[in-house]
Amino acid sequence: MAAEGQAPFIRIEGVSKSFGKFTAVNDVSLDIMKGEMFALLGGSGCGKTTLLRMLAGFEQPSSGRIFLDGQDMSGIPPYERPVNMMFQSYALFPHMTVEGNVGYGLKHEKMTAAERTGRVRQMLDLVQLTALAERKPHQLSGGQRQRVALARALAKQPKLLLLDEPLGALDKKLREHTQFEIMNIQERTGITFVVVTHDQEEAMTLADRIAVMDHGEIRQVGAPTEVYEHPSSRFVAGFIGSINMFDGDVKHNGAGLTIAVPSLGSDIVIETGSAQSGDKVTVAVRPEKIMISRDRPECANAFQGVVKDLGYFGKDSLYRVVLPSGTLVSVNSVNTTRGSGSRVAEWDDKVWLSFEPSAAILLRD
Amino acid sequence: MAEETAAGRSWFNRRGWRDLIIGVPYVWLLTFFLLPFVIVFAMSLARRAELSPPIAFLDEWPWIRGDNFARLFSDTLYIRAYLTSIWNAGVATFFCLLIGYPMALGITRVSKSWRNILLMLVILPFWTSFLLRVYAWMGLLGNNSWFNRGLTATINAVIPSEWALKSIPMMNSNFAVVLVMVYSYLPFMILPLYANLEKLDMTLNEAALDLGSRPWQVFKDVTLPLSIPGIIAGGLLVFIPASGELIIPSLVGNASDPMIGRVISDQFSSARDWPMASAVAVALLLLLLLVLPMMVYTYFEGRAQAQGEARP
Numbered sequence: 001m002a003a004e005g006q007a008p009f010i011r012i013e014g015v016s017k018s019f020g021k022f023t024a025v026n027d028v029s030l031d032i033m034k035g036e037m038f039a040l041l042g043g044s045g046c047g048k049t050t051l052l053r054m055l056a057g058f059e060q061p062s063s064g065r066i067f068l069d070g071q072d073m074s075g076i077p078p079y080e081r082p083v084n085m086m087f088q089s090y091a092l093f094p095h096m097t098v099e100g101n102v103g104y105g106l107k108h109e110k111m112t113a114a115e116r117t118g119r120v121r122q123m124l125d126l127v128q129l130t131a132l133a134e135r136k137p138h139q140l141s142g143g144q145r146q147r148v149a150l151a152r153a154l155a156k157q158p159k160l161l162l163l164d165e166p167l168g169a170l171d172k173k174l175r176e177h178t179q180f181e182i183m184n185i186q187e188r189t190g191i192t193f194v195v196v197t198h199d200q201e202e203a204m205t206l207a208d209r210i211a212v213m214d215h216g217e218i219r220q221v222g223a224p225t226e227v228y229e230h231p232s233s234r235f236v237a238g239f240i241g242s243i244n245m246f247d248g249d250v251k252h253n254g255a256g257l258t259i260a261v262p263s264l265g266s267d268i269v270i271e272t273g274s275a276q277s278g279d280k281v282t283v284a285v286r287p288e289k290i291m292i293s294r295d296r297p298e299c300a301n302a303f304q305g306v307v308k309d310l311g312y313f314g315k316d317s318l319y320r321v322v323l324p325s326g327t328l329v330s331v332n333s334v335n336t337t338r339g340s341g342s343r344v345a346e347w348d349d350k351v352w353l354s355f356e357p358s359a360a361i362l363l364r365d
Numbered sequence: 366m367a368e369e370t371a372a373g374r375s376w377f378n379r380r381g382w383r384d385l386i387i388g389v390p391y392v393w394l395l396t397f398f399l400l401p402f403v404i405v406f407a408m409s410l411a412r413r414a415e416l417s418p419p420i421a422f423l424d425e426w427p428w429i430r431g432d433n434f435a436r437l438f439s440d441t442l443y444i445r446a447y448l449t450s451i452w453n454a455g456v457a458t459f460f461c462l463l464i465g466y467p468m469a470l471g472i473t474r475v476s477k478s479w480r481n482i483l484l485m486l487v488i489l490p491f492w493t494s495f496l497l498r499v500y501a502w503m504g505l506l507g508n509n510s511w512f513n514r515g516l517t518a519t520i521n522a523v524i525p526s527e528w529a530l531k532s533i534p535m536m537n538s539n540f541a542v543v544l545v546m547v548y549s550y551l552p553f554m555i556l557p558l559y560a561n562l563e564k565l566d567m568t569l570n571e572a573a574l575d576l577g578s579r580p581w582q583v584f585k586d587v588t589l590p591l592s593i594p595g596i597i598a599g600g601l602l603v604f605i606p607a608s609g610e611l612i613i614p615s616l617v618g619n620a621s622d623p624m625i626g627r628v629i630s631d632q633f634s635s636a637r638d639w640p641m642a643s644a645v646a647v648a649l650l651l652l653l654l655l656v657l658p659m660m661v662y663t664y665f666e667g668r669a670q671a672q673g674e675a676r677p
Contacts, residue, residue, distance in 0.1 A: 056575060057575075058571055058574075077574070078571070078574045078575050079575070079576075079578055079579055084575055084576065085571075085572075087571070087572055089566070089568055091566065091568040091569050091571065091572035092572075093569060093572070093573075093586075093587060094569075095590050095591060104573070104576050104586070105576030105577050107577075107578075108576075108577035108578065152576070156576065156577065
């Protein structure tokens with residue numbers, strides 16, 4: 001991540017984009033630093049792709065401006081921007097070989113034929129596709145096509161690389177591998193990457209910083225841990241990972257915050273948050289931060305319930321516990337021991353749930 | 366009820382039934398295309414006779430003769446007619462492509478509802494009789510038509526008065542033949558081209574723009590190469606019928622410079638020389654078979670390239 005105080009490499013200044021009556025992007029302002037791996041995260045129709053297309057130059061903002069390396073990009077067509085894009089569908093030219101695809105953008109660069117071949121070789125080395133240089137795209141697997149698309153987008157050594165759902169079309173095993181490959185390449189080339197994705201795991205592993213988008217607006221910008229552990233709103237908390245949310249009233253603010261939560265059946269104490277007594281708030285706790293046990297634990301916040309659902313995922317289990325108030329609480333617990341008795345509880349068992357005062361998040365909207 | 370359906374399905378799936386469905390078109394083609402062709406080919410090796418039908422084979426071995434084919438080469442009428450046909454059809458195909466390509470491309474770039482309207486307009490001329498449309502052109506091109514007089518007056522207005530024209534001789538010329546053929550066959554070029562261009566992935570154009578190509582370079586590097594199958598298909602659909610065209614050259618063409626369709630027709634009807642007419646027809650088919658493999662080869666080349674896009 002870039003140091004504080006440095007001028008931003010990309011400055012998005014009050015950018016909006018409307019298609020007819022529909023506002024796809026609404027007054028977005030964002031600074032992205034040089035060499036950063038930045039993710040735009042959101043559900044479909046949240047405006048992330050439109051924002052990416054405005055960076056590429058395929059769409060012009062309805063209002064606001066985009067600066068790249070200090071230069072105003074207004075009215076500059078895609079073919080004159082020092083920006084390249086890796087398309088979600090890869091958009092490889094079917095009538096050209098791998099080599100032809102990777103070298104296509106270099107046709108317009110002022111360089112000798114030898115330099116061009118050299119650059120293409122270098123790019124193919126980078127994505128480990130040298131052996132397949134003569135193949136046509138239809139002779140490649142999905143993962144290989146993805147790498148050709150990446151090499152093609154990198155060949156012109158752009159100042160900014162845009163990736164639209166880079167792992168979307170790959171299967172799970174390949175995704176994990178490719179994820180680290182992309183991170184490696186980003187580190188080696190030092191190019192600024194902006195990734196668009198709807199997959200929060202992908203955004204969390206890839207990106208230095210994440211912007212969570214919803215309805216054309218940015219809801220929160222921050223490092224993955226920040227967005228995950230300190231979500232600023234109910235939307236962000238719910239969008240990134242799963243979370244339990246309980247409404248309550250602040251009772252008093254002393255050593256920690258005491259909150260009356262009717263759905264939990266008792267007062268709870270949490271560590272963080274500035275709130276006045278009487279404030280209406282939401283307490284959010286991640287499923288993996290709730291402990292499940294058969295005996296009453298030594299913990300400030302403990303409640304009793306009955307296991308209603310149980311999902312076994314191998315390395316961990318997901319319990320859905322119903323409280324006397326009828327509230328369902330999701331709890332994630334790692335299966336630390338082997339064998340069929342490894343689970344803490346079974347269906348219809350009475351269990352205790354508990355979480356530390358530091359585990360809860362205080363949300364106000 | 367369910368059992369009946371299952372029984373019906375098994376009956377439908379029976380091998381004999383499937384073979385019948387596949388077989389009928391083959392039998393049809395065999396009976397009404399291959400058999401007549403064999404008859405025509407046999408006729409081309411016979412001689413003319415005052416009989417009904419007016420053909421006769423030789424009385425002794427080898428029963429057939431190749432004189433008709435020899436005449437194709439000795440009589441310049443035939444060679445000229447072939448050349449005129451190929452030339453007119455070629456020029457018509459070229460202009461159909463020149464006019465049809467931008468039209469097809471344009472149709473793919475408008476909204477869905479406009480697309481249907483424009484495609485409808487392309488097909489609309491078929492609602493009127495082909496013959497009627499050619500007659501309409503005769504009315505337009507003739508020396509005394511309002512169109513010809515108007516065009517003449519316009520040209521006279523800009524050129525020096527000593528060169529003033531009485532009219533523009535458009536009728537009964539190869540120009541008229543090509544013009545009317547381009548008009549008549551244009552939909553056959555536009556439709557396959559449209560079908561091809563419409564399938565092309567627009568993100569490929571964006572990818573090329575993104576990699577630094579200007580719009581015209583995108584067309585040259587991406588759209589044009591990927592539309593070769595459409596160009597070949599449209600080209601064949603125009604070139605083949607145009608090269609054997611009879612009605613257009615008969616109505617607006619130059620009688621002293623006939624196309625091959627006219628020659629065949631004349632030999633059959635006025636000259637009653639069926640064997641010669643058959644020889645001309647067989648030779649035309651062979652000529653097209655020479656031209657076609659070249660085009661078909663290119664077509665499959667293009668298909669192999671387009672396949673990358675078709676397969677996910």
